Amino acid sequence: MRKTSSKEFWLLAITALLVIGAGLGMRDPWPSDEPRFALVAKQMVESGNWLFPHRGIELYSDKPPMLMWLQAALYTLLRDWRVAFLLPSLLAALGTLACVYDLGRRLWTRRVGLYAAWALLFTLHFTFQAKKAQIDPLVVCFITLGNYGLLRHLLLGPHWRWWAAGWFFAGIGVITKGVGVVALLMLLPAVIASVAGWPRVRVHVRDARFWWGPAAFLLAIALWLLPVVVAALATGEPEYRAYLNDILFRQTAKRYAQSWDHPQPVWYHLATMATMWIPVILALPWAIPAWWRRLRRRDARYLLPLAWWVLVLVFFSIPSGKRDVYILPALPMFCLALAPLLPGLLRKRGPQWLVWAFTALVSGVCLAGGLSMLFGEPAFERKLLDSRGAGGDVGVAVAWVLLACGAWGVAMLAWLRVRGAAFALLSLLGVVWVIYGLIGYPLLNDSSSSRGVMREAGRRIGPDAELGLVAWKEQNLLMADRPAANFGFKVPWAEQLRRGVAWQAERPASRWLLVQEPAMQACIDRGRAEIVGTANRRRWWLVPADAVVGPCKPSASELDRERQEQGNIDVE
Structure with a gap:
C-alpha cells in the first residue's frame, strides 16, 4: 500500500513538473508584466542596488521587490535569464501543490490529498499563471503557506510553530504583493467556530504563545520594510521618500480604497471563477449540497477553507478595480474543500x-x-x-x-x-x-518579447552605434543588444522625445532613436526614418539624426493622442 501511495505521489510530482515547467528556458519575458519585473531584476544585478529597484532611470515603486529579488538571486546562481525569470513561478506553483496535497492528506486521507493537488494542477487559472513570471504565483504560494500553518494549528493542533509559521508566511505575502494579509482571514471563521463549540477547531487565545503569530507577522514585514525605511531616511533624497510614500500608502491602502484602474462590476470575480476555474468549477452544482450536509454536521475541515474562500471573494469584490488574478489565492482552498467529494462525484x-x-x-x-x-x-x-x-x-x-x-x-x-x-x-x-x-x-x-524588433534594430544601426528609447516598454530596454539610453518611463512621451532629440544631437553621427509610432511627431521626417518592425501590436521606428527636421513641439492633437496611448499602456 505504501509503495502504491509513493508511486501516486511521484506521478503527481513529475506531471506537475512537466506541465508547468515545459518550455523553461525557451522564451524571453512576455508582456504585460514579465519584462517589467525581469528588467528590474536585471538592473539590480548590474547596479548592485537591491534595496531600491529601478526601471530604467526611475525608481520602481509599483510592487515590493520580492519576485525581483528571487529572479536576480537565481540569475546570480544560474547565469541564465531565460531560466531565472520563470523559475520562481515554477517553484512557487510546486510549493502550493505540496501544501494542498499535505493538508488533504492530514485532514482526510492521502487519496484526498492527491485529488486536491490534481484538481488544482489542471485548473486553467492556476496552470496559466504558473507558467508566467508574474508576482501572483509567488503570492499564492505564500498565502497558501499561511493557510497551511494556520490550519495545522487550528484543526490539528495546538502546533505553535506552525501557528507562527502561518503568520510569518502571511507577512512574507505582504512584502510580496500587499494582499498577503488575506491569509489571516482564516482566523475569523475559526474564532466563530471555536466560540460556537465546533469540534476539532481551537484558537487557544488564552495561551501566551498566541502572540508568537502576530510577532512573526511583523518580523516578516520588517525584513524588508526596516532596511528600506532606514536607508531612505538616511540618504535624505526626495526620490527615496517619494518611493516610500508610493509603495507604502498609494500602492496599498489607497489602491484598495480608491482603485484607479481596471474598473469592473461587483460580480466580476464570480464570472472569473465560472470561466477560469474550469474544470473544477463544473463540480459546483453537486458540491454545494454535499458541503451543506457536512457543515450541518459541524465539520470544521470544510467550514474554514470554504468560509475563507467566501471572505476572499468579498474582500476583492469591494474595490472597483479588479483583475482576474486577484481571486486566484482562493483557488487552493477551494480545491482542498472539494477534494473529499471528487471520488464520489466522478462515479456519478x-x-x-x-x-x-x-x-x-x-x-x-x-x-x-x-x-x-x-x-x-x-x-x-x-x-x-x-x-x-x-x-x-x-x-x-x-x-x-x-x-x-x-x-x-x-x-x-x-x-x-x-x-x-x-x-x-x-x-x-x-x-x-x-x-x-x-x-x-x-x-x-x-x-x-520584442526580441525580433530589438535584434533587427541592432543589426540596422551597426555594432558601434548608440541607441536611445522613446515611448519605450520594458521589453525594449530588456531585449536591447547594447546599453540603451532612456529618458524616463512615466515621463510624458513628448518630453521623452524632446530629451531624446537633445541627446542625439550631441553625437548625431552615431546615435539613433527607437520611437514607438504614437510618439512620432511632425518634427520627424518619416521618409528618412525606418520602420524596424512590429511587436505586441506596436510599431517601432528607427530615427537617425537627419530625420529630425525641426523643433519637437507637439500640437494639441498630438498631445491628446499621446496622452491617450500612454494612458492605455500604463494600465496594462
Whole structure:
C-alpha cells in the first residue's frame, strides 16, 4: 500500500513538473508584466542596488521587490535569464501543490490529498499563471503557506510553530504583493467556530504563545520594510521618500480604497471563477449540497477553507478595480474543500457526462480553429499575426498544433468513453500545456518579447552605434543588444522625445532613436526614418539624426493622442 501511495505521489510530482515547467528556458519575458519585473531584476544585478529597484532611470515603486529579488538571486546562481525569470513561478506553483496535497492528506486521507493537488494542477487559472513570471504565483504560494500553518494549528493542533509559521508566511505575502494579509482571514471563521463549540477547531487565545503569530507577522514585514525605511531616511533624497510614500500608502491602502484602474462590476470575480476555474468549477452544482450536509454536521475541515474562500471573494469584490488574478489565492482552498467529494462525484453519471461534453467541446474548438486557420478565410488570421509581428509560418504551425490537440482529445474520448472522461480531460489539458511550452514558446517568442524588433534594430544601426528609447516598454530596454539610453518611463512621451532629440544631437553621427509610432511627431521626417518592425501590436521606428527636421513641439492633437496611448499602456 505504501509503495502504491509513493508511486501516486511521484506521478503527481513529475506531471506537475512537466506541465508547468515545459518550455523553461525557451522564451524571453512576455508582456504585460514579465519584462517589467525581469528588467528590474536585471538592473539590480548590474547596479548592485537591491534595496531600491529601478526601471530604467526611475525608481520602481509599483510592487515590493520580492519576485525581483528571487529572479536576480537565481540569475546570480544560474547565469541564465531565460531560466531565472520563470523559475520562481515554477517553484512557487510546486510549493502550493505540496501544501494542498499535505493538508488533504492530514485532514482526510492521502487519496484526498492527491485529488486536491490534481484538481488544482489542471485548473486553467492556476496552470496559466504558473507558467508566467508574474508576482501572483509567488503570492499564492505564500498565502497558501499561511493557510497551511494556520490550519495545522487550528484543526490539528495546538502546533505553535506552525501557528507562527502561518503568520510569518502571511507577512512574507505582504512584502510580496500587499494582499498577503488575506491569509489571516482564516482566523475569523475559526474564532466563530471555536466560540460556537465546533469540534476539532481551537484558537487557544488564552495561551501566551498566541502572540508568537502576530510577532512573526511583523518580523516578516520588517525584513524588508526596516532596511528600506532606514536607508531612505538616511540618504535624505526626495526620490527615496517619494518611493516610500508610493509603495507604502498609494500602492496599498489607497489602491484598495480608491482603485484607479481596471474598473469592473461587483460580480466580476464570480464570472472569473465560472470561466477560469474550469474544470473544477463544473463540480459546483453537486458540491454545494454535499458541503451543506457536512457543515450541518459541524465539520470544521470544510467550514474554514470554504468560509475563507467566501471572505476572499468579498474582500476583492469591494474595490472597483479588479483583475482576474486577484481571486486566484482562493483557488487552493477551494480545491482542498472539494477534494473529499471528487471520488464520489466522478462515479456519478451526471458529472461524467458533463466532463465528457466539456472535453468534446475543447477538442472540437481546437479542431475547428486549426482547420479554419489552414483552409478558411485568411484575412482574420493574417491581421491577428501581423498585429503581433508574427509571420505566416507561425500561423501554419499554430494551426497544426491546434489540430494535434483536438485529435488527441477526440482519441482519448473514443478510447475512455464516458466513464473515463475525467482522465481524458486531464490528458488533453496536459498535452495542451506541454505543447504550448515546448512548441508555442519558440514560435511566438520573437514577436511577443520584442526580441525580433530589438535584434533587427541592432543589426540596422551597426555594432558601434548608440541607441536611445522613446515611448519605450520594458521589453525594449530588456531585449536591447547594447546599453540603451532612456529618458524616463512615466515621463510624458513628448518630453521623452524632446530629451531624446537633445541627446542625439550631441553625437548625431552615431546615435539613433527607437520611437514607438504614437510618439512620432511632425518634427520627424518619416521618409528618412525606418520602420524596424512590429511587436505586441506596436510599431517601432528607427530615427537617425537627419530625420529630425525641426523643433519637437507637439500640437494639441498630438498631445491628446499621446496622452491617450500612454494612458492605455500604463494600465496594462
